[in-house]
Amino acid sequence: MELDLGAVRAFIAIADHQHFSEAADQLGLTQQAISKRIAKLEDGLGTTLFQRSRSGSDLTEDGATFLPHARALIALADQASESVRGCVRPLRVDVLETRLAATELIRSFHHANAGFEVDIITSSGLRSGRSALVNGAIDVAFARVVGALDPSIEYMPAYLEPLHVLIGRKHPLAGNRRIRLCELADSVARMPGNEPGSEWALFYEDLAADFRLTIDTSGPDFGLDHLLDDIGAAADSFVFTGERLRAPWHPEVVQIPVVEPIPCYPHAMLWQRRNRHPALPRLTDYVRAAYQPYDPETQWLPATELHSGRWSAAHGSTDR
Numbered sequence: 001m002e003l004d005l006g007a008v009r010a011f012i013a014i015a016d017h018q019h020f021s022e023a024a025d026q027l028g029l030t031q032q033a034i035s036k037r038i039a040k041l042e043d044g045l046g047t048t049l050f051q052r053s054r055s056g057s058d059l060t061e062d063g064a065t066f067l068p069h070a071r072a073l074i075a076l077a078d079q080a081s082e083s084v085r086g087c088v089r090p091l092r093v094d095v096l097e098t099r100l101a102a103t104e105l106i107r108s109f110h111h112a113n114a115g116f117e118v119d120i121i122t123s124s125g126l127r128s129g130r131s132a133l134v135n136g137a138i139d140v141a142f143a144r145v146v147g148a149l150d151p152s153i154e155y156m157p158a159y160l161e162p163l164h165v166l167i168g169r170k171h172p173l174a175g176n177r178r179i180r181l182c183e184l185a186d187s188v189a190r191m192p193g194n195e196p197g198s199e200w201a202l203f204y205e206d207l208a209a210d211f212r213l214t215i216d217t218s219g220p221d222f223g224l225d226h227l228l229d230d231i232g233a234a235a236d237s238f239v240f241t242g243e244r245l246r247a248p249w250h251p252e253v254v255q256i257p258v259v260e261p262i263p264c265y266p267h268a269m270l271w272q273r274r275n276r277h278p279a280l281p282r283l284t285d286y287v288r289a290a291y292q293p294y295d296p297e298t299q300w301l302p303a304t305e306l307h308s309g310r311w312s313a314a315h316g317s318t319d320r
Helices: 005-017 020-027 031-045 061-085 101-112 126-134 181-186 199-211 224-233 279-290 303-308
Strands: 050-053 056-059 091-095 118-122 140-143 153-168 188-190 214-216 237-242 253-259 262-272
Touching (some): 005 020, 005 061, 056 061, 091 126, 101 153, 101 279, 126 140, 126 153, 181 253, 188 224, 224 253, 262 279
Parallel strands (some): 091 118
Antiparallel strands (some): 050 056, 153 253, 153 262
């Protein structure tokens, strides 16, 4: 079949927002119009792309398979248009979740460089980011680098994020101004969002092994708001979070820094070597200037990160 680019754009918008109504608002369409585009696309592909429910629209297995190809198709179409129009499209930046540190970093960059437009795209981390960078669907990804990368992908350290804990007021450590890592050994870290094999789950597995912590990844994962309800009611559990996470306020939960040592989550910036977007050099300079190198006296990183040597560089590195 010949794909309708309008329908493919609608599919991507719904995948990003998980709601037909929000995707319709983004594209300036009615909900009926966007529903017709998806119905036409699903009919042409001979499959169902979304599983609808009261809480939103989730990708089916076929929808998840189609998504990176759809992004690549639209990226190529946009590049073709830009080549003759001479316009500069927004810089497409992939982040794991909009509450996390990478979004705050890009937000501060945008405030300092208002002349460049930015599109934030959420994904499943490095697993989708690798292919999206190679095929041009995104310009930049922020993720922890684990495993081999395509030779066309460049990367550098972006931010070592100190970990905090979100802990209920009933917990015996809730009154502390700081919590030492060893003090958490008698509690359980509730982290149902740690997908097996993901770069963030591997980070917490290394942390747990080094400091004899217990991490419970059992689900289902109903999201951070519901998890905080559970944490607020418990006296023996907590959840790790990044220093810059925009956690929703909860009356029974407090946020406390972790120290001795300070565990740090390593965010890297990745991009395609051949990418010529005019905002990319400005962003790399911005990230490099703000980067603070690893301090072995006070901070902890997994052994795999230390062996790579990349995190000790004062201004970032792309060594592999």
